Amino acid sequence: MDRRHFVKTTIIGAVLFDIEFTSQRKLKTIPINQSFFGQQKHTSFAWLGMAGAIINCRGTIILIDPLISYGQDESTCETGDKLLVPHPVTAEQIPKADYVCYTHADSDHFAEKTAKALNRRLAPVFICPGPIYEKLLSFGVEERRLIRIRDFASYSAGNSEIFITPALHDWQKVNPWKREDCCGYLIRTPDGNIWHPGDTRLIPELEDIKNVDVLFFDVAAVDSHLGPEGSARIAETSGAKVMIAYHYGTFDLPSGSYGGCDPDDSLPYVKGMKAKFLKPDPGEVFRLPMNQIN
Numbered sequence: 001m002d003r004r005h006f007v008k009t010t011i012i013g014a015v016l017f018d019i020e021f022t023s024q025r026k027l028k029t030i031p032i033n034q035s036f037f038g039q040q041k042h043t044s045f046a047w048l049g050m051a052g053a054i055i056n057c058r059g060t061i062i063l064i065d066p067l068i069s070y071g072q073d074e075s076t077c078e079t080g081d082k083l084l085v086p087h088p089v090t091a092e093q094i095p096k097a098d099y100v101c102y103t104h105a106d107s108d109h110f111a112e113k114t115a116k117a118l119n120r121r122l123a124p125v126f127i128c129p130g131p132i133y134e135k136l137l138s139f140g141v142e143e144r145r146l147i148r149i150r151d152f153a154s155y156s157a158g159n160s161e162i163f164i165t166p167a168l169h170d171w172q173k174v175n176p177w178k179r180e181d182c183c184g185y186l187i188r189t190p191d192g193n194i195w196h197p198g199d200t201r202l203i204p205e206l207e208d209i210k211n212v213d214v215l216f217f218d219v220a221a222v223d224s225h226l227g228p229e230g231s232a233r234i235a236e237t238s239g240a241k242v243m244i245a246y247h248y249g250t251f252d253l254p255s256g257s258y259g260g261c262d263p264d265d266s267l268p269y270v271k272g273m274k275a276k277f278l279k280p281d282p283g284e285v286f287r288l289p290m291n292q293i294n
């Protein structure tokens with residue numbers, strides 16, 4: 001390579017790098033308004049930020065891992081974490097919640113303020129592993145509105161069926177969580193199936209889960225998580241048609257940490273797959289059946 005060529009490629013390389021570096025898309029919250037919650041003849045869903053999801057299955061409203069309350073002000077989550085994006089809807093604004101599902105008790109999935117607000121305002125049924133079951137009981141949630149999960153159990157939930165997928169998220173050095181202390185949720189609807197696997201290692205049973213249309217794709221490349229490699233694996237084995245990047249971009253955390261990974265680092269793992277890899281904004285609403293997702 002002569003010097004001129006070297007200078008040219010170096011400059012172009014630097015410019016391209018700069019464009020790539022600065023053009024990394026920032027998430028922009030889209031508010032979820034009241035019309036999301038109405039009776040409808042299809043299913044719609046949205047990412048709520050961090051690990052949260054909301055689903056309207058023909059009028060049945062299901063939330064998974066909602067952390068949708070503020071802390072001391074609107075730049076702080078109820079967990080105390082500084083927010084990079086506002087919540088698309090808050091626990092005080094939601095007009096209807098039939099089922100609230102929790103995958104496990106880590107603070108990036110379960111927090112008291114949202115759970116208490118939803119309980120007080122909307123009296124949903126809570127579905128959760130044992131550690132959260134005990135907490136909700138202590139908040140005064142009646143037992144008739146509490147379901148303690150069992151692996152592979154399924155629960156009829158209005159117009160949908162909620163199927164429990166196993167999870168192993170044993171990151172603690174002392175008394176690590178065991179099976180059924182954590183779980184995932186496969187929401188089966190007449191319009192398609194949505195799988196939120198929770199935080200979990202890639203355990204063999206996950207490769208047996210089939211007929212998934214939409215997979216929430218855990219981009220956190222950290223211990224005890226599926227990360228891009230495990231998520232791509234279960235996208236393939238489950239037959240997912242769409243992968244929704246989540247577990248990132250919401251709290252101001254160091255890059256590479258449990259909530260600070262870059263979803264673009266997942267791209268090499270999903271390259272060549274038939275399923276689409278999407279990075280929606282918090283609150284961006286998708287509609288099932290799948291042929292209506294672009």
Ligand SMILES: [Zn+2]
Pocket residue numbers: 051106108109199247258
């Ligand atoms: Zn998590």
